[in-house]
Amino acid sequence: MPLFDVYPLYNVTPVSGKDILVYDNEGTEYLDLYGGHAVISIGHAHPNYVEAITNQVNTLGFYSNAIQNPLQKQLADKIEVLSGCKDYELFLCNSGAEANENALKLASFKTGKKRVLAFSNGFHGRTSAAVAATDNKNIIAPINAQQAVTILPLNDVEGVKRELEKGDVCAVIVEFIQGVGGLDQGTTEFFEQVDALCKANNTMFIADEIQCGYGRSGKFFAFQHYKVTPDIISLAKGMGNGFPIGGILIHPDIESKYGMLGTTFGGNHLACAAGLAVLNTIEEEKLIENTNDISEYFIGIAKTIPQIKNIKGRGLMLGLEFDFEVGDLRKELIYNYKIFTGGASNNKLLRILPPLTIKKEHVDQFFDALTKVLTEIKETV
Numbered sequence: 001m002p003l004f005d006v007y008p009l010y011n012v013t014p015v016s017g018k019d020i021l022v023y024d025n026e027g028t029e030y031l032d033l034y035g036g037h038a039v040i041s042i043g044h045a046h047p048n049y050v051e052a053i054t055n056q057v058n059t060l061g062f063y064s065n066a067i068q069n070p071l072q073k074q075l076a077d078k079i080e081v082l083s084g085c086k087d088y089e090l091f092l093c094n095s096g097a098e099a100n101e102n103a104l105k106l107a108s109f110k111t112g113k114k115r116v117l118a119f120s121n122g123f124h125g126r127t128s129a130a131v132a133a134t135d136n137k138n139i140i141a142p143i144n145a146q147q148a149v150t151i152l153p154l155n156d157v158e159g160v161k162r163e164l165e166k167g168d169v170c171a172v173i174v175e176f177i178q179g180v181g182g183l184d185q186g187t188t189e190f191f192e193q194v195d196a197l198c199k200a201n202n203t204m205f206i207a208d209e210i211q212c213g214y215g216r217s218g219k220f221f222a223f224q225h226y227k228v229t230p231d232i233i234s235l236a237k238g239m240g241n242g243f244p245i246g247g248i249l250i251h252p253d254i255e256s257k258y259g260m261l262g263t264t265f266g267g268n269h270l271a272c273a274a275g276l277a278v279l280n281t282i283e284e285e286k287l288i289e290n291t292n293d294i295s296e297y298f299i300g301i302a303k304t305i306p307q308i309k310n311i312k313g314r315g316l317m318l319g320l321e322f323d324f325e326v327g328d329l330r331k332e333l334i335y336n337y338k339i340f341t342g343g344a345s346n347n348k349l350l351r352i353l354p355p356l357t358i359k360k361e362h363v364d365q366f367f368d369a370l371t372k373v374l375t376e377i378k379e380t381v
């Protein structure tokens, strides 16, 4: 049976991985600066992770949400300690889209309203309300288009004010660093005013931390670079280092009620074991400090390369912007220099999303290859 053909694929078949390296079916080694799309936070096959999942699957892999599962509370407590987000409550699910879907649903339950405000170039997932809040008409089917969503340019404080004052907006959802859209960030003034406007208009402020959260920005959450208090924070990607897990942190002003949200698989024993191993490793190996150190080192070198016109993002969620489309550059890096990088809807942007365990020697290896490719490109023009 053929696979439903929705992904344009590189011709590489990874079969194993260790930390920041992956190996294909012929034993060729690749440097992973893409992290399987910002998912690999603590490195491939980290021993803590392997041990935690192995032990858990050998004891109890799954039971439903109808019974006590102390691992969920352990995970919630660890998130609270590492993020410093006191008093929030945790609801667990399985993916980023599902986290945002639950966040938007909860905002609507809480406020009794149904319109959502989102921003240009934002990406929030592919399910019902999440995809409607995503600024990409190509992935919105007619069935999704029935959702009431208004998309505004990033930094349009006046637009946000005008829309919220109409009184029908349940949620403003924003990525504090845009992922798929190309690493754009709102200004400090914008984020802080949107936070205040939400609070003044009974609108829930949702921080989509699915890609920029879990240490990737150099703080546990990217919104923590600003003075804002989101009502709901959505999580996924780095949370499970590849194990499917997502969640939302919910401000205590939003009261829970039996049956309000629910899922079969969300918060299962295996997912919690994976999630706990990730957090313990981030803490033990000081991976947020490493993110900041390596980010500074990376940006320092990037600044010396004249072909790089703009360096975007924060921490280990970085974008290098060129004045040409980077498709061929990415192919050269992957096929000839064995380095995975990421692309964006801005096709002049090369995205760097490595595991947070990356070391300076890997950065040197990347820039050595990049400089060679840029020289080859110059010679062929």
Ligand SMILES: Cc1ncc(COP(=O)(O)O)c(C=O)c1O
Pocket: 095, 096, 097, 098, 100, 123, 124, 125, 126, 175, 179, 180, 208, 209, 210, 211, 212, 236, 237
């Ligand atoms: C910011 C953001 N939100 C939501 C999602 C959707 O996550 P998932 O693919 O796990 O549904 C993504 C995925 O790329 C994302 O980057």
